[in-house]
Amino acid sequence: MTVHQHGRYSTPVEDLPSRAVPEAAVGRLAIYLRVLTSMIEQGVTTMSSEELAGAAGVNSATLRKDLSYVGSYGTRGVGYDTAKLVEHIEQLLGLTRHHSVAVVGIGNLGHALANYGGFPDRGFPVTALFDVDEDLVGIPVGGLPVDHVNTIPEVCAEREVTIGVICTPASAAQIVCDLLVAGGVRCILNFAPVMLQVPSDVEVRRVDLAVELQILSFYQARRSPGPRAGAAPVDPVAVIR
Amino acid sequence: MTVHQHGRYSTPVEDLPSRAVPEAAVGRLAIYLRVLTSMIEQGVTTMSSEELAGAAGVNSATLRKDLSYVGSYGTRGVGYDTAKLVEHIEQLLGLTRHHSVAVVGIGNLGHALANYGGFPDRGFPVTALFDVDEDLVGIPVGGLPVDHVNTIPEVCAEREVTIGVICTPASAAQIVCDLLVAGGVRCILNFAPVMLQVPSDVEVRRVDLAVELQILSFYQARRSPGPRAGAAPVDPVAVIR
DNA sequence: GCAACTTTGTTCCTGCGTTCACAAGCGGCT
DNA sequence: AGCCGCTTGTGAACGCAGGAACAAAGTTGC
Numbered sequence: 249m250t251v252h253q254h255g256r257y258s259t260p261v262e263d264l265p266s267r268a269v270p271e272a273a274v275g276r277l278a279i280y281l282r283v284l285t286s287m288i289e290q291g292v293t294t295m296s297s298e299e300l301a302g303a304a305g306v307n308s309a310t311l312r313k314d315l316s317y318v319g320s321y322g323t324r325g326v327g328y329d330t331a332k333l334v335e336h337i338e339q340l341l342g343l344t345r346h347h348s349v350a351v352v353g354i355g356n357l358g359h360a361l362a363n364y365g366g367f368p369d370r371g372f373p374v375t376a377l378f379d380v381d382e383d384l385v386g387i388p389v390g391g392l393p394v395d396h397v398n399t400i401p402e403v404c405a406e407r408e409v410t411i412g413v414i415c416t417p418a419s420a421a422q423i424v425c426d427l428l429v430a431g432g433v434r435c436i437l438n439f440a441p442v443m444l445q446v447p448s449d450v451e452v453r454r455v456d457l458a459v460e461l462q463i464l465s466f467y468q469a470r471r472s473p474g475p476r477a478g479a480a481p482v483d484p485v486a487v488i489r
Numbered sequence: 490m491t492v493h494q495h496g497r498y499s500t501p502v503e504d505l506p507s508r509a510v511p512e513a514a515v516g517r518l519a520i521y522l523r524v525l526t527s528m529i530e531q532g533v534t535t536m537s538s539e540e541l542a543g544a545a546g547v548n549s550a551t552l553r554k555d556l557s558y559v560g561s562y563g564t565r566g567v568g569y570d571t572a573k574l575v576e577h578i579e580q581l582l583g584l585t586r587h588h589s590v591a592v593v594g595i596g597n598l599g600h601a602l603a604n605y606g607g608f609p610d611r612g613f614p615v616t617a618l619f620d621v622d623e624d625l626v627g628i629p630v631g632g633l634p635v636d637h638v639n640t641i642p643e644v645c646a647e648r649e650v651t652i653g654v655i656c657t658p659a660s661a662a663q664i665v666c667d668l669l670v671a672g673g674v675r676c677i678l679n680f681a682p683v684m685l686q687v688p689s690d691v692e693v694r695r696v697d698l699a700v701e702l703q704i705l706s707f708y709q710a711r712r713s714p715g716p717r718a719g720a721a722p723v724d725p726v727a728v729i730r
Numbered sequence: 731g732c733a734a735c736t737t738t739g740t741t742c743c744t745g746c747g748t749t750c751a752c753a754a755g756c757g758g759c760t
Numbered sequence: 761a762g763c764c765g766c767t768t769g770t771g772a773a774c775g776c777a778g779g780a781a782c783a784a785a786g787t788t789g790c
Contacts, residue, residue, distance in 0.1 A: 270747065271704070278703040282682055296767065305684040309749055316769060324768045325756045341703050342710025349702075356604045360597035361698075372702050411705055434712070435705040441523060443546040451708040453701050457602075460694050461590075461613050462519040462582050463512070464652055464676040467692040469583025471675070511777065537737065550779055557739060565738045565785045 273314045274341070279304050280311070281337045288330050296327035343371050350376035350409040350433070352424050353416035354384055354394055357439060361413060362390040375407045380420070397424060404431030411435045418442045514555045515582070520545050521552070522578045529571050537568035584612050591617035591650040591674070593665050594657035595625055595635055598680060602654060603631040616648045621661070638665060645672030652676045659683045 269277075283303045287295065297315075301308040315322065315333070318340045322328045338344055349372050351358050362377055377394045379385065384394045395403055404412070412428035414421050414436060421440035428436060429450055436452045438444055441459075444452050524544045528536065538556075542549035556563065556574070559581045563569045579585055590613050592599050603618055618635045620626065625635045636644055645653070653669035655662050655677060662681035669677060670691055677693045679685055682700075685693050 269707075272747070274704050274707050275700055278697075278700040279684070281703070282699070297769095298767085303684075307749065309751090310747090312767095312769065313748080320769065322768050323756065324754075325758085325766050327767070340707070340710075342706045343703065347702070347706055347709065356601035357598075360601040363597045371706075410709055411702065435709050437701055437705060443520075443544075449712070451705060453705055455696060455698075455701060456519075457696075458523070459516055459519040460678055460696060461588070461652065462522070462584065463515050464678060464692060464694055465583045465588055465612075466510075466515050466581070468588065468651055468676050469581075471690070513777070539737085548779060550781090551777090553737095553739065554778080561739065563738055564787085566736045566787045568737070 269317045269340075273317055276304065276306060276310070276314050277318070277337050277341060280314070281334060281341070284330050284334045284337070288334065293330055294327045295330055297322070300328065347372050347410045347435075348375045348408055349373065349411045349413060350378065350400075350404055350407075350428070351413045351415060352378040352397065352400070352428070353414060353420070353440075354379040354381075354389055355415060358413075358415035359389060361415065362392065364390075372411070376403050376409055378403075378424075380416075397427065400424070400427040401431040404428060404433050409433050411437065413437045413439070414444075415439045510558045510581075514558055517545065517547060517551070517555050518559070518578050518582060521555070522575060522582070525571050525575045525578070529575065534571055535568045536571055538563070541569065588613050588651045588676075589616045589649055590614065590652045590654060591619065591641075591645055591648075591669070592654045592656060593619045593638065593641070593669070594655060594661070594681075595620040595622075595630055596656060596658075599654075599656035600630060602656065603633065605631075613652070617644050617650055619644075619665075621657075638668065641665070641668040642672040645669060645674055650674050652678065654678045654680070655685075656680050 280300060283300060284295075287303075297308045297312045301311040304311065312322075315328070318336045321332055321336055351361050351374055354362065354377055358377070358379070362374060364374070374390070374392060377389055377392050378397045378400055379394050380397050382396070385396045386393055388394075403409075409428075409431065410433065412425075412431075412433040412435070414424055414428075416424050418440045421438065421442045422444060425436060425438070425444045425446060429446060434450045436444065436446070436450060438452055438454045439457075441456055443454075446452055521541060524541060525536070528544075538549045538553045542552040545552065556569070559577045562573055562577055592602050592615055595603065595618055599618070599620070603615060605615070615631070615633060618630055618633050619638045619641055620635050621638050623637070626637045627634055629635075644650075650669075650672065651674065653666075653674040653676070655665055655669075657665050659681045662679065662683045663685060666677060666679070666685045666687060670687060675691045677685065677687070677691065679693055679695045680698075682697055684695075687693055
């Protein structure tokens with residue numbers, strides 16, 4: 249029972265699959281991936297580290313080092329083949345096979361996530377929904393019927409859920425987490441404002457709305473004392489779609 | 490126009506308000522705050538660094554260092570007065586005054602956020618909702634009518650919005666962002682999967698579902714080759730509420 | 731009132747991540 | 761075919777954050 253939420257290392261033992269990749273680098277790789285697929289759709293077949301870094305908002309040296317973790321697939325004097333690079337990053341991130349997702353807690357947020365359809369981008373199909381509320385059980389949300397939280401272990405094992413998303417109130421999060429772990433789920437995305445206690449082989453990512461807002465509040469608090477920035481210097485000709 | 494999303498420093502100039510606080514520390518302080526308010530509700534008036542650190546899942550030395558940023562308000566041999574500490578952390582995080590929040594993009598996620606009511610914890614009232622869809626404009630969501638995105642600059646200036654939350658599709662995010670900035674908003678929470686370009690005095694926090702899932706996928710990919718963990722060693726006697 | 735224990739606040743140190751800078755390598759041009 | 765310029769990949773330095781250890785300080789018990 250360790251507490252290791254967020255930040256920490258990747259491969260404490262076993263450095264066979266390339267050398268250990270820093271966690272921050274993994275996050276950036278996911279961003280490169282998105283930029284790359286977007287560029288490929290626009291017909292771009294080759295990008296230099298400078299271009300890609302610019303689009304991702306990072307230093308080009310950082311980008312090159314990140315890409316060196318996945319292997320050396322660039323051509324000197326030219327740049328990176330976008331298609332090849334996508335392929336290799338996807339492989340490193342384990343996106344070649346699908347990851348079945350379960351959403352627990354079908355409140356406002358859970359409802360929103362369930363309706364995402366195929367979930368952000370491809371490769372993360374939602375295959376199970378759970379809630380405590382008996383009135384919700386059986387009702388389809390986003391085309392999938394809700395099951396009772398008591399059935400989490402069986403259903404998760406049966407449907408081979410790899411990622412559990414916790415959208416319950418804080419008070420229920422730990423219990424739900426234990427049930428997911430019991431069902432063999434070893435990756436958890438936690439939206440509840442609590443630090444989950446999990447076995448060391450379970451990975452938890454926490455997304456905390458309140459913390460994000462408070463960090464923004466902090467930066468707002470220590471600004472130049474000027475009250476508010478000048479109003480509307482940008483043309484309000486909003487042409488969205 | 491800098492790109493500085495996430496990570497970076499706090500007070501590049503001006504170290505008047507205590508010394509520069511590392512960004513990571515700010516995030517942890519928000520967590521301490523939650524733990525403390527929870528403990529106060531249970532009648533706890535004093536906590537040692539060891540206790541508080543345990544509850545927050547961090548090292549006690551780290552906690553003491555974090556608290557030293559807000560000032561020295563502990564009593565040696567005793568610990569910290571929970572009420573006093575909450576007060577000082579709230580002051581540092583700028584939570585003493587309210588931060589008016591605007592939500593842009595009333596889709597699944599925007600709908601969920603608008604319905605949060607007073608928004609996570611207290612101090613972040615949602616005072617404006619926006620969408621492009623004419624059919625949505627005027628309809629109240631969570632008790633607040635939706636306005637058209639074209640009116641973002643005026644409405645934000647008028648209602649003194651300090652934090653803008655972007656829940657639009659990626660394609661609209663940058664335009665919406667520009668409109669918020671035009672309305673004087675200098676803190677943005679971005680749920681759209683794009684790196685926003687903003688003036689250097691605007692702070693952007695990004696919450697990216699796809700990236701979080703892909704990071705989990707990465708850790709899942711490089712595990713002990715064993716297929717799935719053993720099933721249900723935990724009693725499924727789920728007694729939630 | 732004194733001594734011993736407890737807990738804070740801080741200094742030092744270690745280690746990781748980011749950045750800089752350069753050598754190696756590849757394509758294009760003459 | 762050889763040279764030139766561009767871009768990658770990596771070795772080394774820098775800087776920050778986290779952890780350990782210690783000194784200062786305050787409280788409790790005698």
